[in-house]
Amino acid sequence: MKQIILIALITLGFQTLKAQQYMDRAAYLGFFSETKMENIKADNNKGTLVYDAATGSLQMSALMKAFEFEKALMQEHFNENYVESDKFPKAVFKGKVENHTAVNLSKDGTYNTKVAGEMTMHGVTKKITVDAVFKVTGGKITCDSKFNVKPEDYNITIPSTVRDNIASAIAVTVKANLEVLKK
Amino acid sequence: MKKTILIILLLVAIGGASTAYYMWNKPKRTAADEKPAASMSADDLLLAFQNDENKANASYLNKIIEVSGIVVKKEKDDSGSEVVYLETTDVFGLVSCTMIPGTTCDASEGQETKLKGICTGYLSDVVLTQCAH
Numbered sequence: 001m002k003q004i005i006l007i008a009l010i011t012l013g014f015q016t017l018k019a020q021q022y023m024d025r026a027a028y029l030g031f032f033s034e035t036k037m038e039n040i041k042a043d044n045n046k047g048t049l050v051y052d053a054a055t056g057s058l059q060m061s062a063l064m065k066a067f068e069f070e071k072a073l074m075q076e077h078f079n080e081n082y083v084e085s086d087k088f089p090k091a092v093f094k095g096k097v098e099n100h101t102a103v104n105l106s107k108d109g110t111y112n113t114k115v116a117g118e119m120t121m122h123g124v125t126k127k128i129t130v131d132a133v134f135k136v137t138g139g140k141i142t143c144d145s146k147f148n149v150k151p152e153d154y155n156i157t158i159p160s161t162v163r164d165n166i167a168s169a170i171a172v173t174v175k176a177n178l179e180v181l182k183k
Numbered sequence: 184m185k186k187t188i189l190i191i192l193l194l195v196a197i198g199g200a201s202t203a204y205y206m207w208n209k210p211k212r213t214a215a216d217e218k219p220a221a222s223m224s225a226d227d228l229l230l231a232f233q234n235d236e237n238k239a240n241a242s243y244l245n246k247i248i249e250v251s252g253i254v255v256k257k258e259k260d261d262s263g264s265e266v267v268y269l270e271t272t273d274v275f276g277l278v279s280c281t282m283i284p285g286t287t288c289d290a291s292e293g294q295e296t297k298l299k300g301i302c303t304g305y306l307s308d309v310v311l312t313q314c315a316h
Contacts, residue, residue, distance in 0.1 A: 025279075025306070026279075045260035045261050045262060045281070046260075046279065046281070046310050047306075061306045062306075063305075065244070065301070065304060065312070066312055072211040072212065086244060089240060175261075
């Protein structure tokens with residue numbers, strides 16, 4: 001009996017010690033620009049988000065060409081003139097969750113975190129800190145984030161003729177469903 | 184003389200307006216309308232990106248690529264489009280093909296299929312969008 005309990009405890013111990021890696025390879029990334037002139041929305045359902053619970057490292061990546069706009073013309077302008085996606089195909093955020101030891105993804109709950117890191121887009125890397133919320137409900141894990149991006153910070157030049165049509169700070173939304181990464 | 188000028192101006196205006204209307208409402212580029220620039224197995228496409236991403240981007244980014252492979256899974260993304268994942272010899276990386284909204288892939292999981300789509304690049308998978316058979 002004692003041996004069984006001991007083995008059970010050791011196994012349990014290993015389970016909790018083994019901090020996992022989590023991933024969503026079809027994460028949602030969207031951005032929204034709101035101005036008096038017009039509203040522009042784009043959705044990308046092909047983002048990746050990887051979270052390493054052991055180190056707290058969080059990485060989000062998106063392919064610029066996978067942002068879908070309502071209008072084909074807007075999508076072309078976005079790719080060809082603004083983000084120049086032929087030259088810079090990806091946007092990557094690499095950061096670390098500030099209080100990652102408090103985030104327990106094997107336990108139901110809501111974990112509000114701050115992630116400090118670097119965003120690289122259009123060939124420019126900038127230090128940013130974003131808010132991210134991890135929610136665990138019945139084993140289902142989500143990671144949501146909302147933050148603003150200023151196009152000028154990434155050398156994205158918007159011609160003066162349309163400057164008023166695009167917000168100075170673009171609202172970015174990230175929604176990921178995390179699954180344990182089985183290597 | 185004045186009348187002729189007016190008519191010409193009117194025609195130019197109509198021409199301009201029609202072009203603007205067309206440009207504003209033009210349909211999105213999809214693989215359905217174009218011939219593929221290259222055709223290969225899902226495995227070869229993934230390997231190309233894994234071995235030399237810059238070279239693969241130069242060759243395939245924004246082009247219509249035709250891939251063949253076995254369907255590992257089919258899902259619907261948040262916008263309701265069907266996403267077909269093709270198997271590779273890599274344990275982790277796949278080729279993901281998002282079908283043109285409103286269309287589906289004929290093959291079921293475990294079956295071989297051929298799809299063509301716009302190559303948008305490589306993250307953990309090689310991503311093709313606006314895919315068709």
